[in-house]
Each structure stands twice: as structure tokens, then as C-alpha cells.
Amino acid sequence: MTNIRFPLLITCIFTMLALNACAPMMPSGQNPWGTGTNNPTEPQDVTPAPPTGGNTALPGNKPSYSPYQNLPPVNVAILLPLSGAQANLGEAMLQGAQMALFDMGYTKFNLMPRDTGGTPNGAATAATSAINDGAQIILGPLFADSVRAIKPIARSKNINVIAFSTDWTLADNNTYLMGFMPFAQVDRVAKYAVARGHKNFALIAQQDAYGNAVSGHFTETALKNGGQISTSIRYQANDMSVVNQIENIALDAQGKPAFSAVFMPGGATQTDTVSSALSYNKMVPSEVKRLGTGLWDDPRIAAQPNMQGAWFAAPAPRVRAQFEREYSANYGAKPPRLSSLAFDATALAANLAKKGFDAGNRPAFNAGAITNPNGFAGTDGIFRFKTNGLVERGLSILELRNGSIVEVDAAPTRF
Secondary structure (H helix, E strand, O other): OOEOOOHHHHHHHHHHHHHOOOOOOOOOOOOOOOOOOOOOOOOOOEOOOOOOOOOOOOOOEOOOOOOOOOOOOEEEEEEEOOOOOOHHHHHHHHHHHHHHHHHHOOOOEEEEEEEOOOOHHHHHHHHHHHHHOOOOEEEOOOOHHHHHHHHHHHHHOOOOEEEOOOOHHHOOOOEEEOOOOHHHHHHHHHHHHHHOOOOEEEEEEEOOHHHHHHHHHHHHHHHHOOOEEEEEEEEOOOOOHHHHHHHOOOOOOOOOOOOOEEEOOOOHHHHHHHHHHHHHOOOOOOOOEEEEOHHHOOHHHHOOHHHOOOEEEEOOHHHHHHHHHHHHHHHOOOOOOOHHHHHHHHHHHHHHHHHHHHHOOOOOOOHHHHOOOOOEEEOOEEEEEOOOOEEEEOOEEEEEEOOEEEEEEOOOOOO
């Protein structure tokens, strides 16, 4: 009997995935919420094996029976940057995939790692190699340009792709994106804010592809739910004139603005600039609620004094925290944020294979099974793929509080 080190995590995720228990983030892959070279190598295909390192003495034994252990063979490619500038991230994601496989006990699951080198050419070579070696579905790649490079290759062979990119423009009925998309985050936080009495909003966002997309979506959602945009400020990257624009926001006779909350999507530097300017001009966090997206799942932002009490929507942290603990126990390091995507994608592939073999003689890697409206559950909560290839996730509302990120409204447990 092989000792395993993550029984609680996999029991929860395995059970929900197996039973289907649930009744576009930045283009070009920046910061998880997205994420580079030559000479791609091709590691040997692997079957489930125990993770190495970590505390092998932790309690927990693999169940004597797994519903996956007697299934027919299945070939699943995973395309990752295993060399080049992002090799460490690629290796961590591969370890996440191996964690899922080992504990599920699918002994004939042939995981086929292929190195993209972090480049489009490397990704195309990796996809061609995997398909020639019998891959029935492709997980990955990570970067938008790499996904773009493999799309026609996979489509020509009728192979579906579940990629890790956050570039929503790449999604279609053959390429499904697991990356953390902003649109559900915007919907969730806008609806939550309106439900808690915020009706008038300011919008302060950078003038770029991400800012344009989320600003438009926030405006639409706020209007549909009874809110309105009272003030809108758009600014260019590194343009400090935004501070002057905030200074010129009109206040009433009592020194109050026409809004009680401000949607201000952006990273750490942007939020510090905008929120500090708001506070300096008497729009402090206790009176003007800051609203954002998953980009705020960042300890640097949580530590900013002018961001206290801010709300944003992101996957529920509790199950992911368990995954992170178990990963650290296995591999002796904290996992990169994106490693959970590889875990969930691999567990999903095993689940789809089982579903297909239970019903017939082939894994259910078809569009109908992938887009099951009941969805699936994983380390980042419930998720499902829409027919347009975009992922939809059940999200929590998180609050920045005294340097910490605290869940204030739990994510749904089913769609």
C-alpha cells in the first residue's frame, strides 16, 4: 500500500469531479489572473507515480479500490514550458498534474508531457509530437501565442484543447480556456455591491484591452442590476494625470462625491496610485468602497492602507489552501498560483475518460461532455465550460482587511 500525502484534498475534489456534483482575464497571459525559449525537449510519457520529496510520513493511504484503476488506457498530452524562462512554472504545473493523477489511481492514464519552451514554435512542435504519439486530448499550453499556434493543428485532427491561457479571444468550440477570466469576477462583485446598497459608482480604469473589457462589463452589469455610473475616468499606462482627474471630481456641499463605490481594476501600482489619490481628496475607504477583480488577490494590495475594506471576487480560498499545503508537503515549496489549473485539468481529463468508458468504448473528450452544464469542482471551486469555450467559475467575495484577504461571502457550491 503506497502512502499518499493529500487524502483530504483529493477525496473532496475526486468525489465532486466523479459525480459532476455541481447541479476574457488579461489577453496575452499576464499575471495568473496570467502568467519562454528554444530547443524544446520531450520528457518521457508518464503513468501515475508518487510525488517525490516532502514528508512521506504524513498519514493517509491510497484506497484499496479506485473506480479509475481498471479503466482502459487513455493518452492525455500536457503542453507546458519545461525549458526556457518559465521552466520553473512549467515544472510546478506538471507536478500539480502528477499529484492529481497519483491519488486518483488511474494506472493506465498516460500523461504525455511536452515542452513548449514557452514559444509558439515550440508549442506547435509539442502538439504535433503529442498527436502523432496518440494524444486524445491536449491540456495546455500556457501562453496565448502558444495556444494560438496549436489551435489549427489540434482542430485538423479533431482533438480538443483545454488550455491555461487567460486570453478570452482564443476560446471557441474546440479550445476551452481554464484561465481565470475577469467577466464572472466583475459580475459577482458588481451584483454584490448593488445588493448591499451601493447604487452610484465611479469607474477609474486604465485605457487598455483589459481595462476596456472589464469597464464595459462592469457598466453593463451595474445598469442591469439597478446601479449607475456617476463618474468615469480613463487613463493611459504610467499617466499620472489620473491623480489630477481624481482631484477634480466634484463633491457636494457636505464634501461628499456622487458615488459610494468605485470600480478600479488594476494591479498593485495602479491601485496604490488611484486609491491614495481618492483618500487624499476626502474619498477614504470607509466612505467610498473600492471594488476590483481577481488581480487584487495579492498581498501587496492587501497591505495598502487606502485599500482596507475593498471587495473583489475570486475563487474560494479554502480548498486551494489545502492544495497548497499538500503541494508544499510533497515538493518542499509553495506552488505557483497556476499549478492548481494543471491539477484540476488533469483530474477533469480522468473524470471525462471514466464517464466515456462507463458509457461506451472511448473517453468522453467531446464538446458535449466538456461543456456539461452541471459543471465540475476542483481546487478553485466549481467551474464549467460554456459552449463558446470560456470557463465560468463560482466565486467568493473577498475583502482586504488589515493586510489579510478575508472571505465575506462564500462561493456557490453548485451552478
